[in-house]
Amino acid sequence: MCPSSVSSSGAGAKPSPDSPWPVREVNQKVKEWIERLGHLWVEGQVTQVNAKPSWRLSYLTLRDPQEEASVQVTCSTSLLANMATPIKDGDRVVVYGKPAFYAGRGSFSLWVSDIRHVGVGELLARIEQLRSQLFAEGLCDPRRKKPLPFLPRRVGLITGRGSAAERDVLAVASARWPAVDFAVINTAVQGANAVPEIVAALQTLSRTEGVDVIIIARGGGSVEDLLPFSQEALARAVVDCPVPVISAIGHEPDHPVLDDVADVRAATPTDAAKKAVPDVQVELDGIAGMRDRAAQALRGWVRREQQSLEALRSRPVLADPCASIEARREEVLRVTEQMRRQVRHTVASASAEVSSLRARVSALGPSATLARGYAVVQAQPKDGQAPFVVTSFEQAPPATQLRIRVADGSLVAVTMASKPAD
Template sequence: MTTETAREQTSAEHPWPVRTVARKIADWIHRLGAVWVEGQVTQISARPGTQTAFLTLRDPAADVSMTVTCPMRLVRGIEPPLRDGASVVLYAKPSFFLGRGTISLRASEIRPVGIGELLARIERLRRLLDAEGLFAPERKRRLPFLPKGIGLITGRASAAEHDVLANAHARWPAARFQVVNTAVQGPTAVPQIRKALSLLDADPDVDVIVIARGGGSVEDLLPFSDETLCRAVAAAGTPVVSAIGHEPDSPLLDYVADLRCSTPTDAGKRIVPDVKEETARVLQLRDRARRALHGWVDTQCRLLDQLRSRPVLADPLGPIERRAEEVELHTERGRRAILATLSTEQAAIAAARARLTALGPAATMARGYTVVQYPDAEGNLQVLRSISEVSEGTPLRVRVVDGAVHAMTTTTEPGE
């Protein structure tokens, strides 16, 4: 019956009663065929005296479950007996319970998944993830030297939680943890661990995430080989540490995690440094730095002593005093040379002055000679050198030693 057909047959004025809807749903579901289903068994209810056993089949990678009913003989005939968390493959047909309106699977065959099959599936998944590069060493990130916050995913009040916290705080008492308790086995483990991983990965105060659990059987550790969990760890932006205490068979989480620790105790020792070791290392480095500084100072002091011992620095004023004496000597020599040169030049000047005086017209006029001048055509006075330069009536200026006399030419008389 399709939705359009049901809509045509019903209306607000003519609705179907609940029994009709339930019956039609049952008819549709009962027409479905049987299917093979795989999951983990939880909440087994097989009470004595009853003919029907009730199981809950849960998907290990998602928060999805379905109710399964089966004849009691199927459950009792399984060896070893079924227990919570067991992986099974069953052949069942969907069934609709009319009285409660619920859907369940009616199983006619139940096959437990053996350890060999589980290990073979894990091995096939390991090869697949390895081929995709999820195990590659180059994609693994180094843990921070001192994380400001550490996320811890583990079981509630478990020995693994105690071991991680106790050892980490023993090494670094100030280590800050954000603990998220989840199921670490069974069908609910993977969804809870993935949710906790997403929560811690989104927290900016968490620098490293530790997923810890103590030892256990292969079935108990199946959640840590789940494909969805491995891919979630590989996609996390925060470094993840795997601390599953099961050495013989490592779950796939150990290969995907950025760091694998053999036990939760080992994880507590490797996620934080040892405060005693770091204190000793700081003291050692300080001592080395102090020795290096003292050695450098000593070297520089010896170098300064060597420089001070050199003659030029041992008596720094001596060369200056010697040079000062040389400067004074050369200054005196220069002064004497200049004075000698001045004396020589002064004597030469005096001799030249005497010669000029003797040869000058003033000295000649002092002996009784005169200088006669006449005006030329332009009125400028010219020295009279010949009687031909004047005529009668020419005014004359007669210069003597103490002045000048003005005269007039009356006659000229040629010489012998």
């Protein structure tokens, strides 16, 4: 069967193993189907420009800034030459064209008749829209952000090759902490390849042993230059990174979306180095200051304790422990002497009183009377009763035994007779 017969027989029939379509038939049908799409507007980022003044046609590659997708663009060289701002890699553009399929090579491209740069105002509006979306999802919440380590074992750095940002970060960090260790990955920091390369470097550093913090640094630039750092893919990659990320993009006025989702925002790459590692001299000065304050506090405490001990030692009870005992001893001796004097005085007074009473008793008692010649007569009853003093003659009838007591002794007599007084 000749090719012509196959083509004629299979043109209207469904292909099968017995009657397949030739390549030209397939390409032609694809071409017809694609060309029915008509003209349309497409937005993307220019990643490659192949153009020469001597060429009739120029070729571009248009990339989706959010996904790994691209399309070939074909346009007249005069269209590029007549643009007010020349097209370069990394530009965000909107093109107007018609999908086309070249059947001879089986390739697809977009035939473009108009190319327009995306305005800065529109870019800023899209950035703000993305920023609002990320805030609404809570990805910019400060409570979600991870704290930076005080002294990282290794610092990951993502920046452009040979850039001023890289030199600033390394120089400042080394000056602050000479022993700092860096793991540097150089990537594109603008243009179509910036986002995928930075995301890949971020994933690599997050898996690298010892990397405790990652710095994404780039110097200043226009809104278009800094556009990769406001892309959603990079923002979400930073949110998902398990290692704290410092955003150091541009200068203080620059504010890409990366600054909002990063764990720490640095005003400049130099500021990022200062935030990532401590200043060894400041820390040493701080340690020295704390040691001085601790020593002063210790000396002050010792001095106060010494003063307290001196005060305690100066108290009488410690200066002369026996003084209080001696004072009490003297007091006891004094009280004892007072007691003795009081007892002697009491005894003397009592003795004097006893002597006085004795003298009075002696003066008034029977002994004194007996001494003056008087006698005491006692009768001795015969019936065994106790003797008694005779005060009446009737108590001593004749033959009564009498005991007569005189001053120096006693006499025994018997009553011869008894009679009353005259």
